[in-house]
Amino acid sequence: MTINPETVGPEAVGSAPAVQPVKRSVIGQLLRNPQGAACLAYLALVVLIAVSAPWLAPAGPNVTDLAATNAPPLTAGHPLGGDSAGRDILDRLIWGSRQTVVAVLVVVVVSVLLGVIAGLVAGFYRGRFELVASFVTDVIMSLPGIVLLIALYALTGPNIPAAMAVFGVLIAPTYYRLVRSIVLGVRNELYVDAARVVGLSDLRIVGRHVLWAVRAPVIIQSSFVMAAAIGIEAGVSFLGLGDPAGASWGIVLQTSFNAIYNNAWAVLWPALVISLTILTLVLLGNALSDVLQSSARSKLLSPRRRHALVAAADRAKKTAPVADSALVGSSDDVVLSVRDLRIGYPTAGGVDEVVHGVDLDVRRGEIHGLVGESGSGKSQIAFSTLGILPREALILGGHVLLDGEDLLADSRLMLAARGRRIGYIPQEPMSNLDPSFTIGAQLVYGLRATRPMSKGEARRRLVELLARVGITEPERVMRLYPHQISGGMAQRVLICGAVASDPDIIVADEPTTALDVTVQAEVLELLRELSRERGLAMILVTHNLGVVADLCDTVSVMKDGRIVERADVEAIFESPRQAYTQQLLSSSRRVELMEI
Amino acid sequence: MWLSSLKNLVRSLAVLLVVTFATFSLMFGNAPGIAKAVLGLAATPEAVQGKVVELGLDRPLLVQYWSWATHAIQGDLGRSFYTGEPVSDALASRVPVTLALIVIALLLTAVLSVILGVTAAVRGGSVDRALQFVSVLGTAVPAFIVAIALVLVLAIRWPVFPATGYVSPDASLSGWAASLVLPVTALLIGSVASAAQQFRSAVLDTLGRDYVRTLRARGIDERYVVFRHVLRNSAAPGLTVLSLTMLGLLGGAVFIEQVFALPGMGQLANASAQINDVPMVMGTVLVTIVIVLVVNFLGDLAITIANPKARAR
Numbered sequence: 072m073t074i075n076p077e078t079v080g081p082e083a084v085g086s087a088p089a090v091q092p093v094k095r096s097v098i099g100q101l102l103r104n105p106q107g108a109a110c111l112a113y114l115a116l117v118v119l120i121a122v123s124a125p126w127l128a129p130a131g132p133n134v135t136d137l138a139a140t141n142a143p144p145l146t147a148g149h150p151l152g153g154d155s156a157g158r159d160i161l162d163r164l165i166w167g168s169r170q171t172v173v174a175v176l177v178v179v180v181v182s183v184l185l186g187v188i189a190g191l192v193a194g195f196y197r198g199r200f201e202l203v204a205s206f207v208t209d210v211i212m213s214l215p216g217i218v219l220l221i222a223l224y225a226l227t228g229p230n231i232p233a234a235m236a237v238f239g240v241l242i243a244p245t246y247y248r249l250v251r252s253i254v255l256g257v258r259n260e261l262y263v264d265a266a267r268v269v270g271l272s273d274l275r276i277v278g279r280h281v282l283w284a285v286r287a288p289v290i291i292q293s294s295f296v297m298a299a300a301i302g303i304e305a306g307v308s309f310l311g312l313g314d315p316a317g318a319s320w321g322i323v324l325q326t327s328f329n330a331i332y333n334n335a336w337a338v339l340w341p342a343l344v345i346s347l348t349i350l351t352l353v354l355l356g357n358a359l360s361d362v363l364q365s366s367a368r369s370k371l372l373s374p375r376r377r378h379a380l381v382a383a384a385d386r387a388k389k390t391a392p393v394a395d396s397a398l399v400g401s402s403d404d405v406v407l408s409v410r411d412l413r414i415g416y417p418t419a420g421g422v423d424e425v426v427h428g429v430d431l432d433v434r435r436g437e438i439h440g441l442v443g444e445s446g447s448g449k450s451q452i453a454f455s456t457l458g459i460l461p462r463e464a465l466i467l468g469g470h471v472l473l474d475g476e477d478l479l480a481d482s483r484l485m486l487a488a489r490g491r492r493i494g495y496i497p498q499e500p501m502s503n504l505d506p507s508f509t510i511g512a513q514l515v516y517g518l519r520a521t522r523p524m525s526k527g528e529a530r531r532r533l534v535e536l537l538a539r540v541g542i543t544e545p546e547r548v549m550r551l552y553p554h555q556i557s558g559g560m561a562q563r564v565l566i567c568g569a570v571a572s573d574p575d576i577i578v579a580d581e582p583t584t585a586l587d588v589t590v591q592a593e594v595l596e597l598l599r600e601l602s603r604e605r606g607l608a609m610i611l612v613t614h615n616l617g618v619v620a621d622l623c624d625t626v627s628v629m630k631d632g633r634i635v636e637r638a639d640v641e642a643i644f645e646s647p648r649q650a651y652t653q654q655l656l657s658s659s660r661r662v663e664l665m666e667i
Numbered sequence: 668m669w670l671s672s673l674k675n676l677v678r679s680l681a682v683l684l685v686v687t688f689a690t691f692s693l694m695f696g697n698a699p700g701i702a703k704a705v706l707g708l709a710a711t712p713e714a715v716q717g718k719v720v721e722l723g724l725d726r727p728l729l730v731q732y733w734s735w736a737t738h739a740i741q742g743d744l745g746r747s748f749y750t751g752e753p754v755s756d757a758l759a760s761r762v763p764v765t766l767a768l769i770v771i772a773l774l775l776t777a778v779l780s781v782i783l784g785v786t787a788a789v790r791g792g793s794v795d796r797a798l799q800f801v802s803v804l805g806t807a808v809p810a811f812i813v814a815i816a817l818v819l820v821l822a823i824r825w826p827v828f829p830a831t832g833y834v835s836p837d838a839s840l841s842g843w844a845a846s847l848v849l850p851v852t853a854l855l856i857g858s859v860a861s862a863a864q865q866f867r868s869a870v871l872d873t874l875g876r877d878y879v880r881t882l883r884a885r886g887i888d889e890r891y892v893v894f895r896h897v898l899r900n901s902a903a904p905g906l907t908v909l910s911l912t913m914l915g916l917l918g919g920a921v922f923i924e925q926v927f928a929l930p931g932m933g934q935l936a937n938a939s940a941q942i943n944d945v946p947m948v949m950g951t952v953l954v955t956i957v958i959v960l961v962v963n964f965l966g967d968l969a970i971t972i973a974n975p976k977a978r979a980r
Contacts, residue, residue, distance in 0.1 A: 210682050213963060215918035218933070218955045222948050224940040225694045225701070302809040306922055309811055310937050328815055328926070335819055342812045350807040357803070457884045461875075462791065490886015497884075502877040507899045507975060516895070517885040552975040568885060578884075 097290060100362045107358035110351045117348060121168040132166035132318035133158060141334040151340050154323070155330035160340055163318045167341075170319040171301060171348070174235045178300035179293055181239025186246025187289060191277055193247070194254025201251070208244040216241040220307060229314045231304065238303050242296055249292055250285045257284045287363040294356030298349045305345045320345050377465060380422050384415060384467040406576050406608045407456065407493070408432045412469035414451045414460065422465060426451050427632045429469075431610075433576060438602055438609040440619040440640070442655070443629030449612045453578045456610070457495055458485040473576075491521045494569035496579040500561035500586070504553035511549030514568055521572040533571060540567045540597060559590035563597070570601055576608040583618060595622055616659040620644060628652045668971055668978055675967050679960040690952050691732050694945050698724035704943035705748050722748065739953065745946035747939075754950035757935060762954055764833060765931035768847065768923065769916040772854040776912055779859045781905070784866025788874060789893055798863060805860025811922035814853035818926065821849060831928035850927045854919050862912050869904035873897045902973045910966035914959060 101107035120127065139146060139153030146152055151160040193201035219241060220234055227233035257280065266276045307313060308321025315322070320341050327337035409431040415422040426448040433439045441449045454460045456471050458478065471478045473492060478485040497503040505513050514537075515529045524532075530549070537545035540563040553561060562582065569577055582598065583591040599622055602609055611623060619626050619640060627637040628651065636649040647653045695701070702718035703710055710718075719725050723734075735745065744754035787798040822830035828849050834842035873879065874897055882892050921933030928934075932951050939947035971977045 210686060213682070213914065213959055214686065215914055215921075215955060215959070217918040217921050218936060218952060219690065221921070221933075221936050221940045222690050222952050223693060225943055225945055225948065226697060298807065306809060306811060310922065310925055311941060312937070324812075324815070331815075331818065331823065335823060338815055338819060342815055346808045346812055349809065350804065353803060353807045454880075459880050459884050486886075486888075489884060495881060495884035497877060497881050499877060503881040505878045505882065505896050505900065507896075507902075507973075513882075517882065517887055520888065520891065521886040554976045565881070568881075572886065 097287075097359070097363065101358060104358050104362055106354055107362060110355035110358060113347075113351045114355070117168055118172055120165055121172040124165050124169055128159075128162035128165045130159075130162065132163045133316070134162070141330060141337070143334065144336050152334065152336055154326050154337055155333065156326070160323065160327070160337055163323050164320065164340060164344055166318040167320045167323055168344075170231060170317060171304060174231055174304040174319075175297050175300045177232050177235040178239045178242065178303075179297060181236050182243040182246055182296060183289065183293065185240060186243035187250050187285065189243070190247040190250025191254055191281060191285075194251040195258060195273070195277060195281065204247065205251075208247050211241055212244045214241075217303070217306065220303070221310070221312065224312050229312060231308065231313050231317070231319065234307055234312065235300065235304060238300065242299060245296065246289065246292060249288055253285050253288060254281055257281055291356055291359045291363060294352050294359055298352035298356070301345065301349050301352070305341075377417075380415075380417060381465055381467055384413070384422050384424065384465075404434045405432045406435050406474065407610070408472045409452065409456065410470040410472065412452060412455060412471065413467040414448070414455060415465045415467050416463060417465065422467065424467060425632050426455075429629075429632075429634050431627060431634070431637075433608045433610055435575070435608055436602065436606045437625060438599075438611055438623045440623035440626040441610055441612045441629060442614060442616060442619055442626060444655075445614060447629040448632040449629050450580055453580045453610060453612045455479070456578055457489050457493055458482070459489075459495070490517070490574075491572055492575050494572070494574040494577040496562075496566055496569045496577060496582045498581040498584055500558050500565055501553065503565055504561055506553050508552075509549065510551055510553065510556070510564055514549070514564070514571065517568055518571045533567065536567045536571055537564070540564075540570075540601075541593065542567075559586055559594070562586060562590075562594055566594070566597065566601070570605070570607070573605070574607070576610070577602075578610045578612070580612045581614070582611070584613070584615070598622065616656060628655065671971060671977070672968060675964055679964055683956060683960060686956050687736070687949075687953060688732055691735065691949060692728050694949060695724065695731055696728065698722075701748075701943055701945055735949070744950040744953065747947050748944050749942065754946050757947065758932070758950050758954055761930060761932045761935045761951075764929055765917075765920050765924070765933060766958075767836075768850055768854065768920050768929065768931065769913065771847065772851050772858060772916050773909065773913055775851065775855055776858045776862050776916075777909055779855070780862035780866050780908075780912075783859065783863040785870050785893070785898070787863070788867045788870035795867075798867070802860040802864045805856050806864070808857070809922070810853055810857050810919040811926055813856050814850070814923055814926040817849045817853055833927075833929045846927075846929075850923045850929060853923050853926070854916055857919065858912050858915055861915070862908050865908040865911075866901070866905060869901045869908065870897060872904070873900045876900070899973075903970045906966050906970050906973065910962050913962045917955060917958065 098111075101111060135157040136149075136153065136159070137157045139149050139159065140157040141155055142149055142153040142157075144150065144152045149159045149161070151164070154160055154163070189204050193204045216238060220237060223237050224234070227237065260280075266280060271279070304319065305321035305324065308319045309325045309328075311325065313319055313322050324338065324341035324345065327334070327341060331338055409429060412426055412429045412431075413424060414426040415424040417423075429448070429452055431439070431441070431452070441452065443449050451460065451464070454464075455466060456478070460466070466479060469479065473484075473488050476484055478488055504510070508516075511530070511533070514533050515526060518524070518529045518533060519526070522529075534545040534549065537548060542548050542560060542563055548556065548560070548564070556564070562585075566582075577598075579598065583594050586594060595618060598609065598611075601607055611618070613619060623640050625637065626640050626643050627634045628643070628649065629635065630651050636643070636647065636652045638648075643652060644656070647656055698719045699715055701724060702715045702722065705722075706714055706718055723731065726734075738745065742755055744758070746753050747757070783798055787795040818830050821827045829846055830849075832846060834846045836843040879892060879897060882896055883889070920931060921937065923929070924931040924934040925937065932954060936948055936951035939945075939951070
């Protein structure tokens with residue numbers, strides 16, 4: 072069977088998605104979602120028809136009318152026609168829905184009971200039970216369920232509910248994995264600890280806190296499991312493993328398929344009903360996860376919507392107070408300048424602007440510090456000068472000028488400048504090297520992408536440069552993979568990668584934050600030397616005023632997406648003009664005192 | 668690397684033992700039921716008892732399993748209760764049909780879903796939404812219904828391909844290919860839909876990694892970032908997707924063989940199960956499990972080779 076709830080759902084089972092607590096009733100929320108409401112209505116109709124079959128088709132599913140043998144649709148008294156034995160197809164489908172509903176119930180009850188309980192126990196108590204349960208789960212999930220179902224036919228006979236119970240066992244692992252991973256996450260949460268300390272029994276804790284956390288994911292998963300159950304029920308009946316005397320959608324399909332040359336129409340109805348019901352459950356599952364885990368969905372917008380948002384933001388633009396100072400626009404020695412840059416992210420209600428009209432100038436050879444708390448927008452500015460903002464980010468306005476040319480206005484200019492004239496040093500060294508390639512391979516490749524030269528030439532230059540950035544055995548390091556070197560070494564490699572193509576300016580995003588304190592000082596010293604030797608300008612993004620004092624010539628202080636003060640470094644440290652800068656300075660001094 | 672492969676091998680063998688023993692005891696546990704099924708419902712209790720003894724079903728289960736397993740290792744899977752045909756002979760003619768079906772479908776799935784998944788992830792926008800929509804449809808509609816639709820349209824309404832039957836490649840290569848077009852297509856739709864979706868998320872995941880941003884910042888052309896770095900780093904999750912796909916195809920083939928009357932393993936299992944021909948069913952279960960374990964083992968090996976960190980160990 073190709074229906075596998077693991078692949079149908081938007082969330083892979085086993086990962087614990089961020090689930091918002093269920094606040095209002097699930098049904099209530101679902102009814103407000105058009106897709107969810109439509110799906111629920113359809114499913115309610117199916118259940119209603121199943122329940123009222125004795126009244127809708129009082130004659131039962133097996134009345135034969137020889138005149139209706141292989142009758143086309145709209146024959147008198149048989150709106151959907153008759154099958155090869157002269158039985159009314161509509162009546163048979165109505166009665167068949169009973170078996171479908173029963174089958175789905177059996178599967179869900181068996182699999183939820185088994186999977187959720189085993190998952191709760193394994194996640195909460197761990198130990199040997201978890202080991203055994205996880206092994207069994209792996210084994211079951213690695214087998215094609217339908218083959219086992221067929222094999223166990225010897226045991227169950229033509230008995231669909233029994234076969235569905237077996238299928239429930241076979242699909243229980245999807246719940247087990249889901250619940251176990253969530254419980255493992257919740258287990259160590261503070262509120263569970265608190266409940267323990269208060270002395271609640273394990274049963275109460277599981278009932279009150281843990282069950283609450285697994286509720287939404289289990290509901291979503293159930294929708295996909297039901298879809299799989301309908302597919303399997305129909306499939307098993309279609310294979311001829313069902314009770315031939317009963318009526319089910321799968322059996323109707325099988326009978327019609329066997330007479331397909333005589334009455335092709337008869338195949339259509341059961342195929343349609345089965346597909347539509349499965350599709351509805353899948354869509355319901357998607358709607359449920361939209362409603363219950365809206366945060367887990369990406370908010371990537373279409374180009375048209377992005378344009379509309381940018382235009383709207385432009386109209387609504389507040390004239391930002393440009394606290395101009397002598398440092399902006401005063402010199403023709405400027406390499407890179409940022410003008411009125413505004414960056415936002417789409418939200419449910421529109422755009423959340425995170426950078427509000429920032430101006431910044433960096434002169435040749437100058438090291439410019441960009442300081443501020445995390446979330447103040449400094450990394451966003453750094454990324455936008457290189458055109459490497461996350462995909463969902465919106466540039467709402469402004470310019471990034473490299474020697475007077477606007478990189479934001481022309482993506483070709485940006486591509487030509489990126490890596491060649493503007494280099495980038497990232498924050499976290501280990502995650503910024505491609506783990507699948509050797510250091511040498513990725514450095515050589517990167518250099519040759521920006522400066523045409525032979526492989527040997529690139530290698531020779533990089534070995535020299537690696538030695539320059541303080542790597543002792545450059546030839547050997549070139550042959551290593553990223554996981555084989557230390558964080559400090561990795562950061563030196565990344566600095567080498569940024570400097571190799573001789574850029575005019577380097578954007579360094581917290582280049583020392585992830586390093587050990589001893590290594591930090593060495594890397595800062597290296598950056599200072601490189602800047603001097605090569606006349607490199609630098610934008611140094613940091614939250615650390617110590618780094619600024621140590622390295623920078625000028626500094627911009629950011630708060631909440633605005634630059635609140637900019638000055639020469641001495642001026643800032645001697646007489647900060649803005650209240651926020653004073654606050655920042657005094658708090659960092661306090662930290663230094665504490666460290667002493 | 669050798670150590671982890673050895674561990675995988677031991678684990679696979681353990682799974683093989685556990686699963687075959689479990690299915691064996693479930694199927695052979697009901698001795699009178701089997702005998703009654705073989706003899707027909709009218710059989711007297713004495714006759715049933717005689718048949719139980721004759722088939723060796725009166726022995727303890729462990730003894731029966733031991734004798735089955737030791738023979739199975741030598742390639743002897745017993746004989747059909749009905750025709751007396753050796754199970755291994757029946758399988759020898761059936762397994763190639765199923766394997767041809769799923770291997771062709773797997774290769775096509777790999778190619779198509781990589782192309783679709785990467786395109787959707789890299790392009791985004793309307794291409795992505797279109798793929799998402801189609802793949803919900805593709806995963807929701809069961810393979811056997813797709814198969815019936817194909818028969819209806821391309822075999823009955825416009826008879827382009829044969830509706831049923833199988834032509835051996837020895838008899839006619841083009842006939843063989845024609846007999847597989849519709850079955851493979853029916854399997855493909857669901858598996859491409861779900862695999863492309865998973866490739867898409869694997870590629871999106873890699874695209875969001877820090878080193879991809881750094882590579883871009885280093886001035887490397889986006890095409891090369893995608894084809895050299897992103898694809899390479901999506902290889903491991905991609906291989907996992909493919910081994911899961913293989914599993915899905917193995918299950919889907921059972922239905923497809925039924926629709927197209929292909930003499931494959933699934934059809935043999937189904938036909939044998941309906942007449943309680945237990946040795947035959949047990950044989951197909953064994954072959955299925957062996958295929959699954961071999962695929963998983965090779966998949967793990969390939970993932971290890973693709974990952975420099977695991978390779979070094």
